[in-house]
Amino acid sequence: MSLSVTKLHPLFAARVEGIDIARGFSDTDFAELRAAFEEHSVIVLPGQTLDDGQQIAFSERFGPLEMMLPHAGNNLNPSHISRMYNSETDGAIIPPEDRRMIYLKANRIWHTDSSFKETPSLCSLLYAYEVPPEGGETEFASMRAAYDALDAETKAQIEGKVALHHAARTRDMVAPGLVTPERRATPPVRHAMVRTNPVNGRKALYTGGHAGKIEGMDEDESEALLVRLLNHTTQPDFVYAHKWTVGDIVIWDNRAVLHRGRSWNDAVHKRTLHRTTVAGDGPTV
């Protein structure tokens, strides 16, 4: 074992040291890192110095990248990089009422990336360029720990069930009109409510803000169960809050954790993070 792995939470999340991404690393090191990712779901690699090209190349070690659709977070350019930022390139803070800032607020709702796609994401990687002195954490909730802690009756209730996911659900919680009519018109996608890790067999409850309806249940029953499952998953015991330091890159398993960004004094302090998203290997049902 050439990497050092330190747990960050009793149930999941670990800091891994011994890899300098820009300098390069061996296939053995990457195999250890990948194993740590499967085991701990959230991996923090501190002290990195990267540009977008290096972040993309590193992310591609995990698999092919998703192309982000043009949106306010990537200046409307389709790209492998999604920027989360609150300052212009000249350094001026962007006012909170700017459409770009409103769009990014959807990140503050618990979700798992790309669950509105038929093939949802395997993992996302977020690299910190600028961070505020206080606030602006990214929180992660373990859907594995949440599954393990469910009572037998609820486990039986969701086994084999499918939920419908749509991106409009989280955007509509932030502000009306964030979703284009074309995007709203796309049909929701079907996802298994329980996902099993192919390496270690651990089960995770697959839920989050994009999940809107459970097939085979009436609206009220479905809504009540989804709210109960989300509250259960995001209880404090199952949450790791990552306080950012410049140079951190955090990799999280979208099959096994939910995440959300927390607020900070964004009228005063800058926060710039760049995200890459690795595609999953196929539909979940």
Ligand SMILES: [Fe+2]
């Ligand atoms: Fe996200």
